[in-house]
Amino acid sequence: xxxxxxxxxxxxxxxxxxxxxxxxxxxxxxxxxxxxxxxxxxxxxxxxxxxxxxxxxxxxxxxxxxxxxxxxxxxxxxxxxxxxxxxxxxxxxxxxxxxxxxxxxxxxxxxxxxxxxxxxxxxxxxxxxxxxxxxxxxxxxxxxxxxxxxxxxxxxxxxxxxxxxxxxxxxxxxxxxxxxxxxxxxxxxxxxxxxxxxxxxxxxxxxxxxxxxxxxxxxxxxxxxxxxxxxxxxxxxxxxxxxxxxxxxxxxxxxxxxxxxxxxxxxxxxxxxxxxxxxxxxxxxxxxxxxxxxxxxxxxxxxxxxxxxxxxxxxxxxxxxxxxxxxxxxxxxxxxxxxxxxxxxxxxxxxxxxxxxxxxxxxxxxxxxxxxxxxxxxxxxxxxxxxxxxxxxxxxxxxxx
Numbered sequence: 001x002x003x004x005x006x007x008x009x010x011x012x013x014x015x016x017x018x019x020x021x022x023x024x025x026x027x028x029x030x031x032x033x034x035x036x037x038x039x040x041x042x043x044x045x046x047x048x049x050x051x052x053x054x055x056x057x058x059x060x061x062x063x064x065x066x067x068x069x070x071x072x073x074x075x076x077x078x079x080x081x082x083x084x085x086x087x088x089x090x091x092x093x094x095x096x097x098x099x100x101x102x103x104x105x106x107x108x109x110x111x112x113x114x115x116x117x118x119x120x121x122x123x124x125x126x127x128x129x130x131x132x133x134x135x136x137x138x139x140x141x142x143x144x145x146x147x148x149x150x151x152x153x154x155x156x157x158x159x160x161x162x163x164x165x166x167x168x169x170x171x172x173x174x175x176x177x178x179x180x181x182x183x184x185x186x187x188x189x190x191x192x193x194x195x196x197x198x199x200x201x202x203x204x205x206x207x208x209x210x211x212x213x214x215x216x217x218x219x220x221x222x223x224x225x226x227x228x229x230x231x232x233x234x235x236x237x238x239x240x241x242x243x244x245x246x247x248x249x250x251x252x253x254x255x256x257x258x259x260x261x262x263x264x265x266x267x268x269x270x271x272x273x274x275x276x277x278x279x280x281x282x283x284x285x286x287x288x289x290x291x292x293x294x295x296x297x298x299x300x301x302x303x304x305x306x307x308x309x310x311x312x313x314x315x316x317x318x319x320x321x322x323x324x325x326x327x328x329x330x331x332x333x334x335x336x337x338x339x340x341x342x343x344x345x346x347x348x349x350x351x352x353x354x355x356x357x358x359x360x361x362x363x364x365x366x367x368x369x370x371x372x373x374x375x376x377x378x379x380x381x382x383x384x385x386x387x388x389x390x391x392x393x394x395x396x397x398x399x400x401x
């Protein structure tokens with residue numbers, strides 16, 4: 001038997017022998033709408049009846065897996081998958097931004113999803129992207145005439161092929177708070193959720209276009225990185241205050257990139273060698289938000305395998321457990337990687353997600369898991385759905401194919 005397989009099987013046996021001390025009570029799945037990743041299908045764009053049928057099937061399937069929450073993307077590119085007077089209908093759902101066919105008049109996707117999910121005792125976390133206006137494959141010519149970028153172009157800047165709200169502007173924070181307050185006030189969502197997209201992911205050594213703004217108003221910061229982090233901190237604090245002021249019981253959660261900082265640059269960081277980090281590259285100081293109580297839960301995206309040299313899942317689970325500051329800690333997991341032809345052995349042989357779920361249950365601080373994303377999850381790669389059902393029922397049995 002090859003040594004690699006021997007090591008894998010030994011690791012699996014050790015994991016199965018671990019005492020299970022944590023109770024995972026929150027089980028969620030991301031439903032991505034940008035580029036129609038999960039919902040609606042391209043065939044259902046502009047068709048309310050087909051969209052509703054697809055969503056009902058999706059929720060029924062997730063309920064059967066033991067899921068009790070969904071993270072539903074309602075604002076992918078400064079647009080709306082709900083009726084809004086602030087931002088236009090998303091073209092991912094209607095076919096044309098700002099357009100809504102007469103044949104689907106009266107259908108509000110978010111209202112429908114909240115109703116259907118709550119009927120199944122599933123929470124709805126409204127997933128909002130704060131700064132993004134478009135994605136690289138989306139021509140800005142699709143923007144509706146009423147889009148804010150066409151009304152206030154000075155509120156935005158371009159990086160690569162994408163446009164973003166300028167995080168330094170007070171107008172940006174005020175607008176985001178208005179959008180979130182509108183959602184929380186009018187819909188029965190259980191939480192507002194943001195993922196890892198704050199300042200954009202770096203494109204090589206390309207500079208962000210905000211040096212002039214920094215030099216014009218540095219607010220006393222000598223380092224542009226600290227200034228950028230403060231811009232995001234102000235946004236998160238303002239959003240937190242807005243949510244709690246509007247509805248006290250609605251939570252605010254963040255799903256950051258899995259590595260905050262590497263130990264080599266900050267002894268507070270994890271023993272990883274990640275090529276980029278939240279703090280240094282996305283200017284997201286998630287630990288500050290946890291420490292200050294601005295967010296209620298954190299879902300780090302730990303999309304790497306146990307034992308990965310530069311970003312070990314086991315190291316990161318324990319690091320986040322030590323640094324969650326008493327806030328709810330859920331783990332973001334990557335079933336989409338299972339069985340991939342370009343993946344390494346951990347993802348192609350056996351069920352890496354089942355191994356990780358078993359490991360999570362040895363860490364008391366971990367009380368939830370979230371799976372990215374729904375469509376690949378429901379294809380049941382390597383029998384992962386069987387494992388999720390087993391863990392949801394409490395048996396914890398690992399299924400292999």
